[in-house]
Amino acid sequence: MSHVHIIGGGLAGLSAALALTSAGRAVTLYESSPFCGGRCRSYFDQALGCRIDNGNHLLLSGNHVTMAYLDKLGTRDTLGGPATPVFPFMDLANGARWALRPSRGRIPFWLLRKSRRVPGTKPWDYLPLQKLGQARPNDTVANCLPDTALFRRFVAPLSIAALNTHPLKGSARLLGAVIDETLARGGSACIPLFPRQGLSESFVEPAVARLQAGGATVRTSTPITALPRDAGRLTALVGPDGTIPLGPADRVVVAVPPWIAAGLLPELTVPDEFQAILNLHFRIDADPGEAGFWGLVNATAEWVFVKPGVVSVTISAANRLVDRSAEDLANTVWPEVRRLLDLPAPLPTYRVVKEKRATFAATPAQNVRRPAAATQWRNCALAGDWTATGLPATIEGAIRSGLTAAHVAGVAA
Numbered sequence: 001m002s003h004v005h006i007i008g009g010g011l012a013g014l015s016a017a018l019a020l021t022s023a024g025r026a027v028t029l030y031e032s033s034p035f036c037g038g039r040c041r042s043y044f045d046q047a048l049g050c051r052i053d054n055g056n057h058l059l060l061s062g063n064h065v066t067m068a069y070l071d072k073l074g075t076r077d078t079l080g081g082p083a084t085p086v087f088p089f090m091d092l093a094n095g096a097r098w099a100l101r102p103s104r105g106r107i108p109f110w111l112l113r114k115s116r117r118v119p120g121t122k123p124w125d126y127l128p129l130q131k132l133g134q135a136r137p138n139d140t141v142a143n144c145l146p147d148t149a150l151f152r153r154f155v156a157p158l159s160i161a162a163l164n165t166h167p168l169k170g171s172a173r174l175l176g177a178v179i180d181e182t183l184a185r186g187g188s189a190c191i192p193l194f195p196r197q198g199l200s201e202s203f204v205e206p207a208v209a210r211l212q213a214g215g216a217t218v219r220t221s222t223p224i225t226a227l228p229r230d231a232g233r234l235t236a237l238v239g240p241d242g243t244i245p246l247g248p249a250d251r252v253v254v255a256v257p258p259w260i261a262a263g264l265l266p267e268l269t270v271p272d273e274f275q276a277i278l279n280l281h282f283r284i285d286a287d288p289g290e291a292g293f294w295g296l297v298n299a300t301a302e303w304v305f306v307k308p309g310v311v312s313v314t315i316s317a318a319n320r321l322v323d324r325s326a327e328d329l330a331n332t333v334w335p336e337v338r339r340l341l342d343l344p345a346p347l348p349t350y351r352v353v354k355e356k357r358a359t360f361a362a363t364p365a366q367n368v369r370r371p372a373a374a375t376q377w378r379n380c381a382l383a384g385d386w387t388a389t390g391l392p393a394t395i396e397g398a399i400r401s402g403l404t405a406a407h408v409a410g411v412a413a
Contacts, residue, residue: 007224008255010038012383014207015402016253027216032223042198045351048283053199055279056305056314062182062189063396073206080196082291085187093298102187120149132176138364141167141175157295163362163392164275164316171364174392227264233379251409255383271360271369271386276322278315280333283349286311286341301336326352359393360386373408381405
C-alpha cells in the first residue's frame, strides 16, 4: 500500500490528512512545532491568565468547504455569532455607528432600506461591486471602484480583512472571489461565525484526534529539512531521525509556508512578499453586543472581538506597525477600544501577538506567483493558502488547498 507523507500540520495539512485517511490511505503527518494548527490555534497565555487564539478569524456561513470540514469533525456547533447577517461598525472620526444588514435571499431587498445600508450610500452605489468579478488580472480593488462612502466605510475594511492587503494594492479578482461566494449569494451566506471557545478546539484538536483514531501518525516537533529528488520524483524525506526513503507508490504533500516550501524545493515559484497581522488581547470583560464583534473605521484598530473575559483586536496589512513596541501599540489601540465599548480608562493586562509574515501580499503580482497543487515531481503535491486556490489567504482557502492536494496525489476518495 502506498504511504502519504504530509509535511506541515496547519489547516491545509490537516485537511489533506483527513481526506486521505478517510480514503483508507496510510498517512504520516510531520509538524516542526510542538503543536498543529499553524496560525489557526489557541493557547494558554500566562500573562493574561486565560486561553486565547493567536489571531482572530471571522468566518462566514458561505465558507462551504470550511463548514464541511467542521461537520466532518462534528464541531460546527462550537462556532458562535449572531443568528442573522449583521456587521456592526463605528467611525471613530465622528462617532457614527451603523450595521450592515443584508437580507437572506439573493435578491438584495435590503439595499432599499436606508437603515440596513452603509450611511451616506444609495442602492445604486453597490452596483460597481459587480466589477470585481470581471476584473482584469492586474486590476486592484481601488482601480475598479470609485472613492465613495461605500468604499471608505465598507469596501476598504472588507478588502484589508479578506486580503490582508490595502485596496490600493490588493487584487480585485481575489476580493471579487470572496464577494461572489458570500455577499453575492445573499445574507444566508454572510452570517458571521467565530469559535466560542477557541480555534484549536474547533479546528485542530478534533482533527488530530480523528486522524489518530483513523490510524494516521501525527509527529510534532519533527521538522523535515530536505527532500532529495531524482528522475522527476522525490526519493526521500530528511528529518531529525535521519532519512526516510520513499517507495515507488509513496506520495508527499508539502503543506508548509511558502518560504519553507521554497527552501525544500528551490525550483518552485512562490509568493515572496508578505503582510503582517497584529492581534492585541486585553484582559477585561465587556458587553459583546448584538454580534460579538465590531468593525472600526478611521482607527488603528480594525476589528474588535468580545469574548468571555477578553477583548481581542485585529489589525491587518500591518507592515507599517509591526516594528512598534507592544507597549506603544497597546497605548494606541486601547483608547479606541475604550471608546467603542464604553470601558474604564486604565489599561488592562494585555498581550500583543505579531505575525510578521501572516499571509502573502494579495497583490496582482503576487497572485500570479501562486503555484498549482500539482508539481513537476510526480509523487509530490502542494497545499497551503498561498497556493493557487482562487481565494486570498483564508481558512477557506487553506482547507480547499488540502483537499485539492489530496486529490492531486491520486489517492483520495
